Amino acid sequence: MAIYLIYLGVEYRIDLFSIFTLLGIAQALFLSFFFLNRNSIGIERNRFQGYFLISIAAVILEAFLMYTGYIVNVLHLVDFSEPIALLMGPFLYFMVAASVNMKVKRWPHYIYPSIYFAYWLFLFLQSADMKYNGYLEAYHPDWPVREVNMRFSDDPLDIRQHHSEMVIVSMLLYVVLALRLLLSNTDKVLTKLWRPNNPVIARARDYTLLSFLMVVVVVLSKSLLPRDFGDHYISLFATFVIYFASFHVIKESRLFGYDLAKVKYSKSSLTEEMKKEAVRKIEKVMDVERPFLQLGFNLNEFSKSLGLSTHHVSQVINDEMDLTFNELVGQYRISFACELLASEEGRRLKLEELAERVGYSSKSSFNSNFKKVIGKTPSEYRDQLELP
Numbered sequence: 001m002a003i004y005l006i007y008l009g010v011e012y013r014i015d016l017f018s019i020f021t022l023l024g025i026a027q028a029l030f031l032s033f034f035f036l037n038r039n040s041i042g043i044e045r046n047r048f049q050g051y052f053l054i055s056i057a058a059v060i061l062e063a064f065l066m067y068t069g070y071i072v073n074v075l076h077l078v079d080f081s082e083p084i085a086l087l088m089g090p091f092l093y094f095m096v097a098a099s100v101n102m103k104v105k106r107w108p109h110y111i112y113p114s115i116y117f118a119y120w121l122f123l124f125l126q127s128a129d130m131k132y133n134g135y136l137e138a139y140h141p142d143w144p145v146r147e148v149n150m151r152f153s154d155d156p157l158d159i160r161q162h163h164s165e166m167v168i169v170s171m172l173l174y175v176v177l178a179l180r181l182l183l184s185n186t187d188k189v190l191t192k193l194w195r196p197n198n199p200v201i202a203r204a205r206d207y208t209l210l211s212f213l214m215v216v217v218v219v220l221s222k223s224l225l226p227r228d229f230g231d232h233y234i235s236l237f238a239t240f241v242i243y244f245a246s247f248h249v250i251k252e253s254r255l256f257g258y259d260l261a262k263v264k265y266s267k268s269s270l271t272e273e274m275k276k277e278a279v280r281k282i283e284k285v286m287d288v289e290r291p292f293l294q295l296g297f298n299l300n301e302f303s304k305s306l307g308l309s310t311h312h313v314s315q316v317i318n319d320e321m322d323l324t325f326n327e328l329v330g331q332y333r334i335s336f337a338c339e340l341l342a343s344e345e346g347r348r349l350k351l352e353e354l355a356e357r358v359g360y361s362s363k364s365s366f367n368s369n370f371k372k373v374i375g376k377t378p379s380e381y382r383d384q385l386e387l388p
Helices: 016-035 044-068 088-099 107-124 128-139 160-185 199-224 231-251 260-264 272-288 299-306 310-319 325-341 344-348 351-357 363-374 378-386
Strands: 003-007 010-014
Touching (some): 016 044, 016 231, 044 231, 088 107, 272 299, 272 325, 310 325, 325 378, 351 378, 363 378
């Protein structure tokens, strides 16, 4: 049911869709405030998640203004989100790269949106009457248009008329790049893409898949619906992405760093570069020397082998890897157990022997942690490997 309000001769449309999307815009800006505040912005994945949500909010805001008719009060905002939409893909990619601790060059990814922004200025510099007529063409073709004397074209190279296709190609490209990063780094972080134990990887995966579904919604809407009538369906799904992000925030309070670990490490002397170097050292020692295979392996011994303080090692594991020390050790042990089970020697081992080989002192602890990480018991996993 829609309510039409008429004020100063302008008709505004208010219904459940417009209210839902308006709340989504407010929610996106609210979340972005936390992602981009000084306590969280130092974590790159949070920063780019904030930028990603802001870019989505901009697209939804334009659709909201056009759908409700409020755009006539701010005609300079007609199609203002076009350049911003081309930034959604890069922001997604940068967020995923930061989630898997992968360094990527960022400046080349800003070239295309920057060029489009410069071209978009042909529209921005047009008169309000011209933009009003563009709004009518899309939403009210039966209304009388205003007389316009255009000094230059708003789309001299006929590029803007293909903006939807450009956004689709851009988003698909960055979804593929993001998936490649996730797939190439799942072994490194000792987790599976489809059943991750690491919440950072799970969040990056979910955003990537939702971005792909957003592309599907855009394609269907633009293909099946005339003019810009499909924009509110696109906005509806984009609003769902924002609420999904809110769910993740509520589920994982550590995301913003307001947990006890952040308070504990608030006076740490470690710089961001020192943290990243420590992560590389931790991964190298665990991958090459495999100290986690020792019974009774603990944080104190590990810190000594790294040449770092226990406090700093704990901080790096908590902040940069989003894990506790025990979770990190458990992931490495279970990963090695999977390697053994895939070998001829491992298939002959009893589960008690396998548990001891990977550093567990009890079979029950091994079984419970194996199922937590892999989603199956060691016996089920071995049976699966033995199937023809």
